[in-house]
Amino acid sequence: MARMNEESGRRRHLGRVTKRRRPIFWIAFIALLLAALLALRPAYRWLKTKRADSLAAKAGRFVQQKNFLEAAHTYRAALQLDPLGYHPLQGAARLATRLNHDEALGLWDQVVRLPQATNDDREERAATLLQAGELPAAAVAIDELLKQNPDTNALVLASRYSERTGNSARALEYARIAMKRAPQDEIAQARLAEVLAASLKADERAEAREILWAVAAKNGAARKSAIESLARAPDLTRDEQTKILDQLHTLDPFTVTDALLAADLRLRMQPENTALIYDEIIASWGAKAKLEIVQWLNAHQQFNRVLTLVSPGERRPKLLLARLDALAAEQRWDEIETTLSRKDLTFDSVVVEAFRARLAAARPLSLDAEEHWNKAITLAGNDSSKLRWLGAFAEQCGADEIALRTFQRLGRSPADTSLALAGQQRLAAKIHDISAARTIAEKTLALHAADPNAQNRVAYYNLLLEKDVSANATKAKELVAKYPDRLEFRVTAALALLRQHDPGSALAQFQGPPIEWAKTPPSWRAIYAAALMANDEATRANELLKSIPLDRLSREEAALIQRR
Structure with missing residues (x-):
């Protein structure tokens, strides 16, 4: 009996131990x-x-x-x-x-x-921002790259940004630094050549072509860029045009940009085949690169071809915008109104108001037009990309005062100052406000002190207004000595010599190769006519005066030919 009780106690003890161990096991398992x-x-x-x-x-x-x-x-x-x-x-x-x-x-x-x-990633992002036209963001990204011992690519980007924002002197400076850092780098060579190609000096443009031909002859990374730059060059001989046309077709990949450059060359070389060239471009690229094609056709005033390519029911905003541009050029205002009334329209409100303003001005409903322009400016706010578009659009429409106001607002953005001042300069000259033009020119010169264009504009406006004649005459003569092939600078020097009562030297500024006066601005013709009149060459002066529309001259420019 005692043994049984002992066995039973042992089992109860083991049971209690097992029960205690079971939760521990599960806890450990979990x-x-x-x-x-x-x-x-x-x-x-x-x-x-x-x-x-x-x-x-x-x-x-x-x-x-x-x-x-x-x-x-x-x-x-x-x-x-x-x-x-x-x-x-x-x-x-x-x-x-x-x-x-x-x-x-x-x-x-x-x-x-x-x-x-990596730094390469940051450079690629900056390049993408620049390509997309996001200039303020690109400015920040490029500035960060320049602070960190910039490599050649960063300097090339800085040069491209400077060029995009109208600072040609800074663009050249960065391009030359890139070349000093890496003299054998083909991308740096091509960038320097691109900047020199836009130079005021014929020898620098020739240097640019020489560099580009050398880069294009190699099979390097910059070959494509060099060939495309040469295709855009205005000074090519017929043989050079043929050579570049052949080289464009060897590029791989052969893009729509290359196709359009080739087409532009053919239009210059084969004017008798104009219609065929347009039709071939549309057949080859109209489906796969429609936006680029219609923008190119609009630039070549092929508006009916654009309207054929882009249907009235098009929903994509950029293509529809190209169609509206073509309709406006053809003065098909009712169709524009129908398009703007579409409920599925996805345009930015700035674009809609700007086109409504253009439509009202064409009818004409001037008060309505002004209301829509004002709305567009308000809606654009301080968005620099919208202001750039609106300023260019208003200028294109002939709404000069609206464009001027838009560029003035754009000027508040530090990244867009040069571009905004360039727009204001064009418009102030167009509306013949010489005092305003002079003020804008001085602001531009303060930003780009080494730019000869800016120096010449300040001298020209000061001489028109008869301010600091001696100092500005000296500057005008210096510019002609440095850039003798620039007719614009010789016009300013002629004005300076007229102000200094030296008509013989003024007329001498126009000696040399024959000048196609019909292709020059009316203001230049007015100064040449004034020089002829001051030298008692009335017959030649009177013949030239017949080609000068007085409403295209400022009061000060008109006075030069009216007082004599």
Whole structure:
């Protein structure tokens, strides 16, 4: 009996121990399971990252094969696995940039925020901003690059930005620094050549062509850019045009830009085939690059071809905008009104108000036009991209006062100061406000003290207003001595000599190769006529005066030919 009681006690004790151990076992099991899960989570993330990188590499191979659609799908799959993966984001950003897609900027913004981002990534983002016309953001990005011991690419970007914002002197400065840093770098060579090609001096333009021909002869990264720059050059001989036309067709990839450059060359070389050239461009590129084609056709005043390519029901804003431009050029105002009344219109409100203003001015409903212009300016606010578009559009429409106000507002943006002043300068001269033009010219000169164009404009306006004649005459003569082939500078020097009562020397400014006066601005003809009259060459002066519309002259310019 005692043995039974002892056995029973032992079993009860073992039961109690087992019951105590069971919760401990489960706790330990759960803890081990959680530890395993926590260990698996980074491993799973690592596997997803590796798979995303593998897909990004595969997409890169598709890009090399020019299978851009598959590349885009593969990058998208990679980003679904790893939305913040460096390689998928960088590859997708480069592809979007190459295809000129709007999402490129957003992708680059994500890339440069990653810890793996390189200086090359930041340069590519800045280049994309510049290409997209996002000038204020590009200015910030390029300024950051310049603070960090900039390489050649950063200096080339700074040169391109300076050129885009109207600062040609700074563009040349950065291009020359890039060349000093890397004399054999073809991209730096091509950039310097591009800047020199726009020079005032014939020898610098010749130097530019020489550099570009040398770069184009090599098979380097800058060959394409050099050939395209040569295709745009105005001073090519017939043989050079033929050579460049052949080289354009060897470019790979041969883009719509290259096709349009080739077409422009053919239009200059074969004016008898104009209609055929337009039709061939439309047949080859009208479907796959419709926007670029219609913008090019509008620039060549082929408005009916644009209206054939872009249907009235077009929904894409940029294409519809090109159609509206063509309709306005053809004065088809009712069709414009119908388009602006569409409920599915996705235009920015600034664009809608600007076109309504253009429509009202054409009818004419001047008060309505002014109301719509004012709304457009208000809606644009301080958005520099909208103000740039609005200023250019108003100027194109002949709404000079509106354009002037828009450019004045644009001038508040530091990144757009040069462009805004250039717009104000054109408009002040156009409305013959010489005092305002002089003030704007002085502001431009303060920004670009080394720019001979700015120096000449200040001297010209001061001489018209008879202010500081001696000092401005000295500056005008210095500019002619340095740039003897610039007729604009010789006109200013002639005005200076007339103010100094030296008519013989004034007339001597126009000696040399024959001048096609019919192609020059009325103000230049007025000063030449004044020089002829001051030298008692009345017959030649009177013949020239017949070609000068007095309403195209300022009061001060008209006085030069009326007082004699």
